[in-house]
Amino acid sequence: MSALTVGEQGPTITALAQLLADFPHLPAAHIEIGRILTRDGYALGVGIMLHHATGGTLADFEAWRQSLAIAPEAVGMRPAAADQVIEAHGRYAGVAVHVRCFTRLAVPLAVAA
Known part of the structure; x- marks a missing residue:
């Protein structure tokens, strides 16, 4: 995978500016x-991450998901250490979007002895 130029990132910068507006x-x-990261590998896009350690909540994730018109069926969940990752993939302003929320697991995963 070769390095991108700032010019090649133009569509993602434009999408981010549109998101802010x-x-x-x-x-x-x-x-x-x-x-x-997308469902199919990697693509140019905008990644949005919310994390409980910095105040991110599931309600914040849902606000992003709804605003970006990502279908509820596009939401997935997976464990990550002591956290749970809720994530959704979609498109906005012509580019891929990956929204993630790191939340605390209700029940910690068992640690292998």
């Missing part, structure tokens, strides 16, 4: 642009 009320999140 369309949804200034959404909760703050860690946002990345460039190559992001």
Whole structure:
């Protein structure tokens, strides 16, 4: 995978600017642009991450999901250490979008002895 130029990231920067204009009320999140994880591998897009350690909640995730018109059926869940990751993939302004929320597991995973 070769390195991108800033020019090649143009569509993701434009999508992010459009996101800010369309949804200034959404909760703050860690946002990345460039190559992001999608259901099919990697693509140019916008990654949005919410984390319980920085105040991110499932309600914040849901606000992002609804605003980006990502179907509830596109939401998945997986364990990650002591956290649970709720994530959804979609498209916005012509680019891939990956929204993730790291929440505490209700019951910690068993640690192998």
